[in-house]
Amino acid sequence: MDNSLQSAKLVLLLAIALVLFLNTELNFHIAAGALDSDSKVYIVYLGEREHDDPELVTASHHQMLESLLQSKEDARNSLIYSYQHGFSGFAALLTSSQAKKISEHPAVIHFIPNRILKLKTTRTWDHLGLSPIPTSFSSLSSVKGLLHDTNLGREAIIGVIDSGIWPESKALNDQWLGPIPKRWRGKCEPGEQFNATIHCNNKLIGAKYYLNGAVAAIGGKFNRTIIQDFKSTRDANGHGTHTATIAGGSFVPNVSIYGLARGLVRGGAPRARIASYKACWNVMGDEGGGTDGRCTTADMWKAFDDAIHDGVDVLSVSIGGAIPEDSEVDKLDYIAAFHAVAKGITVVTAAGNEGPGAQTVNNVAPWLLTVAATTLDRSFPTKITLGNKQTLFAESLFTGPEISTGLVFLDSDSDDNVDVKGKTVLVFDSATPIAGKGVAALILAQKPDDLLARCNGLGCIFADYELGTEILKYIRTTRSPTVRISAARTLTGQPATTKVAAFSCRGPNSVSPAILKPDIAAPGVSILAAISPLNPEQQNGFGLLSGTSMSTPVVSGIIALLKSLHPNWSPAAMRSALVTTEPIFAEGSNKKLADPFDYGGGLVNPEKAAKPGLVYDMGIDDYINYMCSAGYNDSSISRVLGKKTKCPIPEPSMLDINLPSITIPNLEKEVTLTRTVTNVGPIKSVYKAVIEPPLGITLTVNPTTLVFKSAAKRVLTFSVKAKTSHKVNSGYFFGSLTWTDGVHDVIIPVSVKTRYSM
Structure with missing residues (x-):
């Protein structure tokens, strides 16, 4: 899910005309006037499949549309997707009158408008206690614990629904990987600048893309001025490459971002296989101010449908919408995810980045594994030396050379003629635009949000209000204030302690308060992983990004390891093993003691999760009881499950899930x-x-x-x-x-x- 988390910071930095890519996760806003006024895409959900043969399932969808539209050709042209593998349903382009008619069909369980969703590493795995990796990757002799016991996740298959993948990334090398698991039923689809034979290997074993829903939303044609992306699984944005390689990237030694965070980069399950399902696209924003990642429900559902068929072990989905208001069963991709979970696939999702307010958590269905974000025990301190010899420390990704300039303060009341050329500017939250004025550096004082950015090479220093006030006091009491800014350095361990990230969404659950969300927390701040070389924040194909989008694949990688070790464990058993093995009591928002609404069960501990002792397992009966307690009738639940089902009497309590x-x-x-x-x-x-x-x-x-x-x-x-x-x-x-x-x-x-x- 994306950095609306960084919305305040983004507005500020755009206001001062710095072309920053602070959004480490992708926003999706429909372009103004893009939707056709007469026809729109709707998703028709019919429940479990009545036929094992996918072609028969699709034929039944054509028949339903044909009976409505009274024409085979119109039915064929209307159909956007047939969901035929994991469940039964379809997406179709319908007028409002057609939509009303089909929604009243007795076989239809849910009728959902095509909605807009958001796409919400070197130190990470050491921080979580996974065994260090030897210099020689060909040998497991010095690898201990979970990584050793699972052969680094070698047989696991991680599915990633996101913005695609950059296949040439070093993190997707298949060195020391054997043949693709025989159970794999997926494939690599060719497309624009994506050769399935060349670009897939024994690491990247699946690559598919889903464009029909997005194209229908902008008028029915692939318009390059609107969709600025490859018509293939190739990742123009970088978000999908980043999340995929966090979960299952191969070993890449000696990686850094301009010297920061240097080390060996790898995914959580470095020998797992990756299948990329591209359902999110770079689309021009409403006012032409750059591209954002956009995903439609219709495309998402088809990605889920294919992933279920293909045989992934875990699905990593760093995507979500607004704060939930309606039932989990109706909401967005929740029902598609339910069918994946019912077939043994763990679905890992992002808690969201609209925190730290209460009741902001996304992805709240009880079958989802919802992940909050924490900081690492790593920081990038930057020394600020004022002209009076006072030394202060902020954080940044500024890597030098050292800046020594005059120092000025700007706010909305500042004179437009203030000379800022070649100087360092201090601002609080918002500022007068300074584009083209030759500013040397920017010190941004704001409420801490745990987010850093490189600011396109400008010296961008992030401080809190206390530090900003200290600098402002110096400016106002000095005739010619000056400042010297040193390059940031990498600090690990104390005093850089782990805490829940300020942006991470919090509980309680806004829909079903008895269902705790988030479930677990994992590192999601300044995570180093592979990224598209088209992303301006990258260096040599790697980048530091933040968000629950990053903490989600951390957990997905761990699930891949657990699946290798315990292939018969259910998704609920996997979640229980993570939740019950390591709570934390760290700093939450506003320097309060964190609680379960911040981090669920705590900071994930992979080694302990491998041997939890006991698990709180759940099966179909538990989900039936949940649906019954949520008010769904016997008929709807029966069609969802594909078998006759009756709710118990008296109605089950949600407290007993x-x-x-x-x-x-x-x-x-x-x-x-x-x-x-x-x-x-x-x-x-x-x-x-x-x-x-x-x-x-x-x-x-x-x-x-x-x-x-x-x-x-x-x-x-x-x-x-x-x-x-x-x-x-x-x-x-x-x-x-x-x-x-x-x-x-x-x-x-x-x-x-x-x-x-x-």
Whole structure:
């Protein structure tokens, strides 16, 4: 998802006419007047397939359209996509009257307008505790832990739905990779500047692109003045290349960005295979001010459909929309993702970049693995020396040479004739335009947002208000203020501690408050990975980008490793292993202590997730209960699943969905809920409950001891009674429930908000 996260910063830097690419994730806004006034693209969702043969599924779609349009030719011309592999449905170009008629068809479960979505490394893997990689990549002898046990994820297949891929990237080399797994059913499609035979290899094993939805949205023709992209999987933007190589990029030694963040770059699963599904396109913005990445729901659904057919193990989807307001089952790509999860594919999604406000988190369906972003224990400190010899430190990606200039302050009230040529300019949040005035450097004082940019080579220094005020005080008390700015350097470890990124979206879930979102957090700030050489922020095909778009593929890479180690684990088991194995209590927004609405279960720990001890698993029955509790009727659920289904009576409680978390949004007096755990550790194990109750809440667990005696009885159920002493409507209080056998600590977050009634 993209840096609306950086919207304030972007507005500022555009205002001073610096051509910056601060958006590390892609925005999608329909060009003004692009949509045809009579016909629009709609998605018709019909549920699970009635036929195993994809051609029969497509034929049924043609028949439905033909009965509506009364013409075979019109039906054929209207059809944009047939979703025929993972589920049944189609996208079609329809008038409003046709749309109304087909939406009333008894076989139609959901009828969804084609919507607009947003596309929301050297130090990352060391920071997360994965074994260091030896200099000689051909040997695994010195690789330990999860990477060793999975052969670096060699047989895993990572699908990435994004803006495509740059196939010549060094991070896509297939050195030391064997043949493509025989189970792979996908392919590489040729296209503009993309030769399937030359550009795919044993690393990049799949490449497809989806353009019909985007073209229909701009009038039905591929117009180069609007869509400034390759008609192929080739990535003009760089976002897709970056996310794909974070997840599964090969080894590339001695990489840096102008000397910063130098080291060995690799993906989380460096020997995994990558399949790129390009569903997002570079499209000219509303006012012609450059291109943005744009994705339509119709194209996204087809990418999901193909990925399910092709046989990916995990889907990395750094895309989302606005803050959710309607049901997860109706929302955007959630139902397509449901079918992927139902077929054993873990779908990893971005929490969003509109934080740090509450209830901003995206991708909130319970079958999605939703990822927040944290900083790394790495910073790029930049020394600022004022003319009075005072030394201050800010952050930047400025790599020199050292700047020594006069220093001036500008704001909206400043005289247009202020001489800034060859000087360093201090601004607070907004500034008078200075394009063409020969500014040497810019110091931007603002609310911390954890985002850095190179500013097209200009010395761009990012400071907080406190530091900015200190510099302003010097300017106002000095006749001829001067400043010297040194090149940034790379600092790892203390005092550069991990915290939840300011831009990362927070919970609680705006649609289903009992479903904790985000699920987990991972590094997403200044992540170094491959990028398109067409991106102006790159150097030698690599770039530093920030956003939950970057934290998402970090988790996707870890899922690929876990899938290699535990091929029979469900997506829910994978999520549980991540969520329950390493909580954090780090800084959140506004320097408060972070809580589960900031980071879910905590900062992901790959090594511990490989051996979690217990998992909170979920299957189709859990998702049925969720849909029932969300108000869906038996008929709709039956068609989604492709089999007759009845909701239990009484209606299931959403509190009983077997999540690796407990969230009670409106506790009045007391409530009892249940959870089930599956033993994936030693067969004979005894776990005891350790409770850290939220403030003013009593938690009672029954039983307090779980005894696993044999392989035949690996599943046990327990209840949790929550009771409050609060006699007011409260905000959320936080605690935890841990099951421990002395080796494994299986921790789930507990979040409770009380409601008092007389």
